[in-house]
Amino acid sequence: MNTLQIERIDTFSGHRGPIYALEKGLESLFYSAGSDGWVVQWNLAKPDLGKVIAQIEGSIYALKLDAEGVLWIGHNYQGIQGIQVADQTQVFSIPTLGSSIFSIEFMGSNAWIGHNDGLITVVDRASKSVLKHIKASTKSVRCFSLLSDERIAVGYSDGFIRIFDSEFQLLNTFLAHEASVFSLQNRGGELYSVGKDARIKQWNPDFTLKNEVVGHIYAIHDLQFSPDGNWFATASMDKTVKIWEAGSLKLRKVLDATRHGGHKNSVNKLIWSSFDDLLVSASDDKNLSVWKIQ
Numbered sequence: 535m536n537t538l539q540i541e542r543i544d545t546f547s548g549h550r551g552p553i554y555a556l557e558k559g560l561e562s563l564f565y566s567a568g569s570d571g572w573v574v575q576w577n578l579a580k581p582d583l584g585k586v587i588a589q590i591e592g593s594i595y596a597l598k599l600d601a602e603g604v605l606w607i608g609h610n611y612q613g614i615q616g617i618q619v620a621d622q623t624q625v626f627s628i629p630t631l632g633s634s635i636f637s638i639e640f641m642g643s644n645a646w647i648g649h650n651d652g653l654i655t656v657v658d659r660a661s662k663s664v665l666k667h668i669k670a671s672t673k674s675v676r677c678f679s680l681l682s683d684e685r686i687a688v689g690y691s692d693g694f695i696r697i698f699d700s701e702f703q704l705l706n707t708f709l710a711h712e713a714s715v716f717s718l719q720n721r722g723g724e725l726y727s728v729g730k731d732a733r734i735k736q737w738n739p740d741f742t743l744k745n746e747v748v749g750h751i752y753a754i755h756d757l758q759f760s761p762d763g764n765w766f767a768t769a770s771m772d773k774t775v776k777i778w779e780a781g782s783l784k785l786r787k788v789l790d791a792t793r794h795g796g797h798k799n800s801v802n803k804l805i806w807s808s809f810d811d812l813l814v815s816a817s818d819d820k821n822l823s824v825w826k827i828q
Contacts, residue, residue, distance in 0.1 A: 538777060538787045539828050542795050543812070544581050546822035548574060553816035554802050557597035557605065559619065562809040565605060566816055567594035573607060575619065578809050578824065587622045590615065598638035598645070600659065606645065608635030614647060614657070626662050630655045639678035641686050642700060648675030654688065656702065666702050679718035679725065687725055689715030695727060697741070708741055717757045719766070721780060728754035728768060734783060747783045749776065758804040760811065765827075767813055769801035775815050777827060789815075789825065796823060 551569035558564050562579035565587075573588040588607060596608030604616045604625055613630040617623070634650040644665065647655040654668040654675055673691035681687055684700040691714040697706040711729035719726045724744065725737040734749040734757070750770035759766045759780065768776050775796065777787040790796045799818035806813045813825040 539826075540777075540787055540789060540794055541826045542789075542823055543826050544824040546576055546581065546584060546824065547820065548584050549820045551820060552799075552802065552818040553820065553822065554593065554595045555597045555608075556803040556805045556814060556816050556822075557599050558805050558807060559599060560603075562807070563619075564805055564807065564814060565597055565599070565619075566822060567597055567607070568816070568820075569593045573597070573605065573617065576822070578807060578812055578814075581824075587619060588615070588617045588624075593634075595634060595636050596638045596648075598640065600640065606638050608638055608647065610634050614638070614645075616662075628657060628662050628664070630664070631667065634674075636674060637677050639680065639686065641680060642684065644700075646678055646686060646688075648678065648688065650674040652690065668698070668702055670696050670704060670707075674714070676714055676716050677718045679720045681720055681725070682723060687718050687720070689718045689727060689729070691715075693729070693731075695725075695741075706741060710735060710737075714753075716753065716755050719757050719759055721759055721763055721766075726757055726766065728757045730754075732770070734768065734778070736783060745783050747785075749778075749785075750774065755800070755802050756804045758806045758813075760806050760813075760827075761808040767804050767806060767815075769804045769815055771800040773797050773799060773801060773817075775801055775804070775813075775825070787827070797821065 553568035555567040571590040574584040592610035598606040614628040616626040637648040645657045652671040656666040677689040679687045695710045713730035723739045730753040736745040752771035756769040775789040797817040803816040
């Protein structure tokens with residue numbers, strides 16, 4: 535693939551405010567949420583106005599779909615709510631100590647929930663009981679990424695990445711970015727991180743730095759790999775989405791408003807769906823853009 539061809543094939547609108555969270559669903563489905571408290575189901579195969587499956591008081595920053603078809607929704611104030619996406623029924627509610635929830639990840643039988651005060655709440659997914667509270671920093675827990683050997687990487691707003699095992703023990707701590715670490719992704723044992731300092735960093739399996747580039751003008755909010763793992767996309771406060779070669783961190787395309795009809799405000803979240811390899815970007819401009827990249 536020497537030359538990337540970019541086509542914006544659709545725009546989904548309907549949210550009443552900035553969109554902060556995206557989550558893949560089954561096949562062509564995906565979910566979005568943001569400042570309006572709406573959780574909306576969309577279908578990439580049948581573009582439409584979307585279907586509101588839940589409405590929450592306050593902003594939503596985190597969504598996670600489990601294998602039983604239950605969408606875990608992170609509230610600003612009321613913990614976690616579980617919605618069965620098939621019939622939109624609420625199946626559980628879990629109060630948590632922290633206030634805003636920025637990230638949810640599943641590790642084995644547990645759910646790891648990251649809060650804005652540096653707290654991680656670990657919940658047993660079956661019983662929905664709280665197993666552990668972990669406080670390794672006073673700054674926000676922004677993102678998680680699963681690693682091999684039952685480990686999890688956690689990015690914080692103090693710029694550090696901390697590695698924990700499945701027994702909740704802190705294994706490693708290293709300074710990754712000058713400020714918040716907004717997104718972490720694992721590819722073939724190598725960890726990729728982005729943050730408020732606008733840098734993209736590639737880490738060896740032993741967490742020594744392998745490569746880094748200045749990726750955007752302003753903060754990078756998200757990084758997501760293509761389904762084949764050869765490419766990744768980044769979303770930034772500078773209103774652009776960029777496409778990179780995963781191995782070399784070489785920039786291949788810039789998706790912006792001028793050249794591609796991109797977003798007019800900060801781009802906050804991405805998913806790269808295996809359905810027709812479509813990339814979805816979510817923005818402060820209240821819109822979702824769908825991109826075909828080939």
